[in-house]
Amino acid sequence: NAGVMQNPRHLVRRRGQEARLRCSPMKGHSHVYWYRQLPEEGLKFMVYLQKENIIDESGMPKERFSAEFPKEGPSILRIQQVVRGDSAAYFCASQGQANTEAFFGQGTRLTVV
Amino acid sequence: ELKVEQNPLFLSMQEGKNYTIYCNYSTTSDRLYWYRQDPGKSLESLFVLLSNGAVKQEGRLMASLDTKARLSTLHITAAVHDLSATYFCAVNPNTGNQFYFGTGTSLTVIP
Secondary structure, eight states: OOOOEEEOSEEEEOTTOOEEEEEEOOTTOOEEEEEEEOTTSOEEEEEEEETTEEEEOTTSOSSSEEEEOOSSSOEEEEEOSOOGGGOEEEEEEEESSTTSOOEEOOOEEEEEO | OOOEEEEOSEEEEETTOOEEEEEEESSOOSOEEEEEEOTTSOEEEEEEEOSTTOEEEETTEEEEEETTTTEEEEEEOSOOGGGOEEEEEEEOOTTOOOOEEOOOEEEEEEO
16 A cells, blocks of 8 residues: 655745646545645644545635645645745645544655756 | 743753743643654654643653643653754644644754
């Protein structure tokens, strides 16, 4: 049973470009979370999704950021018109049921140049 | 605003010594998780605590949860170098399903 798969592992974008980060949850998991981690800091909650639904996006910036988890395929975190401040590690976690542990992917390290 | 605070933020300890990391949170919750993160790596699940008074042990690490005090502890016994990492606690509020992470404790075990 493969773990949570994120790709790409490293992503370099120029300012103003778009970044698309993908997350395939563990098999059978329908809950997906996205977190952002800045160097030497903790994880900041961004968004919680279930299949085809955004449950909680209270941690998402109001502009340029969006997330989806379609019926088929991975969850996508999309950042439009990236700026240097978007440089961070973005982690995805999946969960099978509520009240169970969440398993994390290896993360995507985004660098905006 | 929900707060999850860990202390200490940085911990340097000698091999063989014992120490405790504390995690305080500001919401009603009986679901708390501990994770380990090595530099440049992802988060590894260590413990899942789902009730008041829960205690779990794995090797040199033991975690406990006091939901009334809104406090969890991670106790390290006879530390070894391999335990050097950053440790995070995370809380699931009872009213929601998202995870809120603590600030992390960076542990360095010195030979």
